[in-house]
Amino acid sequence: MCIPPQPTPTTLNPDTGINEAILAAVWNEQSPLRGPMWDCEGKPVAVVYRGRWTAGNGPDFEGAMLSLGEGSANLTTGSVEVHLRCADWWTHGHHTDPNYNKVALHVVLWPVGARPVTRADGVNVPTLVLADYITLTSSELVKQVSPVLSNLGTLSEEPCWQRTQNWPLEKLLAPIDEAGDSRLLAKATVMEADLDVYESADEVFYRGLMDSLGYSANREPMRAIASALSLQQLLTLPLAGSEKGRATLLESILLGIAGFLPSQRPDLEPLDYLSSQYAEETEAIWQAHARTLGFGDKPIAEGWTSNRVRPANSPPRRLAAAARLFSRLLWEPGGMLGPFLDVPTSLSPVDRGKKWTALLRVPDEGYWATHSDFGRPLGAPTALIGNSRASDMVVNILLSLLVAHADRKDLPELRESALAVYARYPRLSENTITEAMAEESLGPRKDAINGARRQQGLIHLYRLYCQSRRCYECPLSGVKP
DSSP: OOOOSSOOOOOOOTTSSOOHHHHHHHHHHTTTOOSOEEOTTSOEEEEEEOOEEOOSSSOSEEEEEEEESSSGGGEEEEEEEEEEETTHHHHTTGGGOGGGTTEEEEEEEEOTTOOOEEOTTSOEEOEEEOGGGOOSOHHHHHHHHGGGGGGTTOSOSSOTHHHHTTSOHHHHHHHHHHHHHHHHHHHHHHHHHHHHHHOOHHHHHHHHHHHHHTTTTSHHHHHHHHHHSOHHHHTTSOOOSOHHHHHHHHHHHHHHHHTOSGGGOTTOOOOOHHHHHHHHHHHHHHHHHTTTTTOOSSOSOOOOOOTTOOGGGOHHHHHHHHHHHHHHHTTSTTSTTHHHHTSOTTSOHHHHHHHHHHHTOBOSOSGGGSEEETTEEOSSOOOSBOHHHHHHHIIIIIHHHHHHHHHHHTOHHHHHHHHHHHHHOBOOOOOHHHHHHHHHHHGGGGGGOOBHHHHHHHHHHIIIIITTTOGGGOTTSSOOO
16 A cells, blocks of 8 residues: 555645646645655655656656665666556556656655556556645645746756856857767767668668657657668569659558558558558558568567657658658669769758758658548648658758768768758757757757757757756856866
């Protein structure tokens, strides 16, 4: 049972508007809480760092630093999952979800449905019940906490920009730019090692694009497909026809490997006429080539998730996008990198970046332009790879590969061209890290994060310093000696 060692009557009523967002804000602010606190086993819980609210897939707070139990040896780094009731851990299926295997503490408001919490990897997780450490009534809690809901996602209770607000802006931007370069060059080093392993820039590009098309939620299964179906295998298919024919063939193969064909999904609802016709054609192509490629009936890639994934970003659409992108790039003179290398260096870095981005876009064409899954229409035709995702692929895959290729082949002009494009490339879509870091480090001057290089710099600094709370070493913290 989940029985705190110092139980006190609580005035928190479950029926007065308290939801998980309110509870997350309490944990984020670490207020109003009265300590010291103990978990349900009677062991002390001390919060060194409450973690960063993710607002996405997986646990609610990541990177928390907690002291669980007696003594300094019990300092733990991990994630925190927040629920209103103990039973929600099982109701939400976290006990079977590997995405929750880094949870170090389960934080709940009420001990309803209490029993020992276990992760998918079999590890037991302590539970902390907050109701016994909050002295306000439910209505008072909602009234006090609601105004600070907007603070969810901030990195710390005292943002760094408050200590550096009198610094010249350039003193802050210089290390951000330097960190952005470091992040790109670190990726290029990994790419160069991959070039040595695979001995093919096209193979490395293929794997990188597949990884990127998985977004954050489905990168692992996309990587599994790229590993199971190498570019060399893919090129053994009869792809000598039209680009449209190649796209149809690759689409069928990728959907079959992923396990998304209707014959592989007995729970799929009956299909409309258009979807049935498309499914029949796709199934026939898959059956004709699966054995030749060495694939049986069982899908290669598993672990797909649609949780918090927009319909336009559904895994089947990502695979269709990959099929159409590769059906074009694989037949370009000079291989997949050929059209990018052929963009004239006489163009400005901004215009070169635009050309490279356009080469990675895939328009709204075919069945998947209007569907998120078999039999599930979208509201309107939507590009399979729009400008936002194409831009991400330029910054996170293409540029580092071009630098690696240039270093390996001793092509200094190509290296300089890639770095020049990077320095001038516009901002990417914000993610939770770049948004939180811009607010944390620059506050009212955050508009100075005006390009992808600086966004990448913030990510690099976050990974290097913020995650491990190395504030005294960080050039943006304002506490560095």
